[in-house]
Amino acid sequence: MKLSQGVEWGLHCTALVAQAPDGIAVSRRLLSEHYGLPEAYLAKHLQALVRAGVLTATPGPRGGFRLARPDEQITALEILEAIEGTAPAFLCQEIRQRGTGAVPPEDCTRPCGVSVVMAKADEAWRGSLASVTVADLVALVPSHTRKRNRARLTGEPTGDR
Amino acid sequence: MKLSQGVEWGLHCTALVAQAPDGIAVSRRLLSEHYGLPEAYLAKHLQALVRAGVLTATPGPRGGFRLARPDEQITALEILEAIEGTAPAFLCQEIRQRGTGAVPPEDCTRPCGVSVVMAKADEAWRGSLASVTVADLVALVPSHTRKRNRARLTGEPTGDR
Ligand code: FES
Ligand code: FES
Numbered sequence: 526m527k528l529s530q531g532v533e534w535g536l537h538c539t540a541l542v543a544q545a546p547d548g549i550a551v552s553r554r555l556l557s558e559h560y561g562l563p564e565a566y567l568a569k570h571l572q573a574l575v576r577a578g579v580l581t582a583t584p585g586p587r588g589g590f591r592l593a594r595p596d597e598q599i600t601a602l603e604i605l606e607a608i609e610g611t612a613p614a615f616l617c618q619e620i621r622q623r624g625t626g627a628v629p630p631e632d633c634t635r636p637c638g639v640s641v642v643m644a645k646a647d648e649a650w651r652g653s654l655a656s657v658t659v660a661d662l663v664a665l666v667p668s669h670t671r672k673r674n675r676a677r678l679t680g681e682p683t684g685d686r
Numbered sequence: 687m688k689l690s691q692g693v694e695w696g697l698h699c700t701a702l703v704a705q706a707p708d709g710i711a712v713s714r715r716l717l718s719e720h721y722g723l724p725e726a727y728l729a730k731h732l733q734a735l736v737r738a739g740v741l742t743a744t745p746g747p748r749g750g751f752r753l754a755r756p757d758e759q760i761t762a763l764e765i766l767e768a769i770e771g772t773a774p775a776f777l778c779q780e781i782r783q784r785g786t787g788a789v790p791p792e793d794c795t796r797p798c799g800v801s802v803v804m805a806k807a808d809e810a811w812r813g814s815l816a817s818v819t820v821a822d823l824v825a826l827v828p829s830h831t832r833k834r835n836r837a838r839l840t841g842e843p844t845g846d847r
Contacts (some may be wrong), residue, residue, distance in 0.1 A: 526689050526773045528804075533781055534772055536800045541787075561785030601803055614775070617760050620694055624722030626702075626838065628831055638826025639697040642818050650811035665799025670789055675788065683782045 531570045531608040535560055538571065539579060539604050540662040543596040544671060545678040550589030559677070570608055577607030596663060602654035615643035692769040695723055699732065700740060700765050701823040704757040705832060706815045706839040711750030720838070731769055738768030757824060763815035778805035 537560060542551045554569060558563040571590060574580045580590045593600060616663055617640040621628045636644070663671070698721060703712045714732060718725040732751060735741040738809070740760055743749045753760060778801040783787045797805065 526687055526770055526839060527777065528687050528775045530777075531777060532776060532804070533800065535778060536803075537781055540800070557785075559785050560781040560782065561788075593795035601807075609687055612738065614689045616688065616691075618694060620698055620721040620723065622717075626720035626722050626835065627722075628828075632719060632828065632831070639694065639825065640703070640822050642697075642815070643693075644831070646762075646811050646814040649814035650807050652808035653807040660801065664801050665802065667793065670793070674787065 526616055534560065534573060534603055535570050535604045535608045536566060536601060536662065538567070539574065539592070539599070539659055540666065541674060541678070542580060542590050543592055543659045544666070545591070546675065549678060550583055550587065550591050551678060552589040555589070555615050555678070571609050573607045574604065577603060579603055579607055584643045592659065595660075597658045597660040599659045601657040601659075601662065602651055604659075613644065613647040615640075615647065617643075626678055639662060687775055688764075689770060693766055695721065696727060696731050696735060696765045697768045697823065699728070699762070700735065700753070700820055701827065702835060702839070703741060703751050704753055704820045704824050705827070705835045706752070707836065708738060710837060710839060711744055711748065711752050713750040716750070716839070720725075724775050734768045735765065738764060740764055742766055753820065756821075758819045758821040762818040763812055765820075766815055772810040774805065775799075776808065805810045808810065
């Protein structure tokens, strides 16, 4: 079981966009250069984030991405689901209805115990991600990194290197 | 993100083995026929469950699989990890250390916030599965199905169909 690399990109890029001062849009180029990501491939994930209502995109030379809502109202789960979709990782193939032990269809109107247990685990996973906001992610960025990011996002000289 | 089909097989097969009366080993053939699963492919998963200490295998014509421990001491997580491994679904590729925004290695001795958040979600998922035992899975099987399974596992006529 593997999540796509886009999850790491989407979470980091959204947290970086959230660090831009009010009114400043972050270009796709800046995002791709900041993290050394292939721009064309990143574009697909950014579009998914726009479709999911996490980011807004404005066109033009000063255009780019902004948060669609305040950072404390966007969850890590929204970003995850924008990139990975909402389908649970466990897919029941109804093996209880196959073979010599087949349970008749009329006894299978509800999911089986295994399926319920796996669904609960999925809920626990998503619940954990739903409890974290973009504001939390930004707060976890070390303050000197945040300061440097802010300078880069506004085009100021960063002072280091 | 997808879990392998083997997870459904492993959980159901272990729960079925748990329904066998004391002293009765369940053959690979019975398991594969019961759920209509390809025997050779199922064999790999059963071996993984033996290696993980979930099942024991005894050879010979009356041989087969038994639980390695009492059903209330084996968790759904053990079965899941026997089949899928213990690697977290999220793989951090350290994008914070790449590109123009690269954080210097000396500031990256600890996982970043995104990585911590994803690790916590993984813990929540595994924790949920660790809280469920094989005894719980058996208890979730409807009683008439359990009765029929027991008859099949002992070779008695099942009465139905
Ligand atoms: S039949 Fe699919 S998980 Fe039980
Ligand atoms: S650098 Fe990999 S998740 Fe942050």
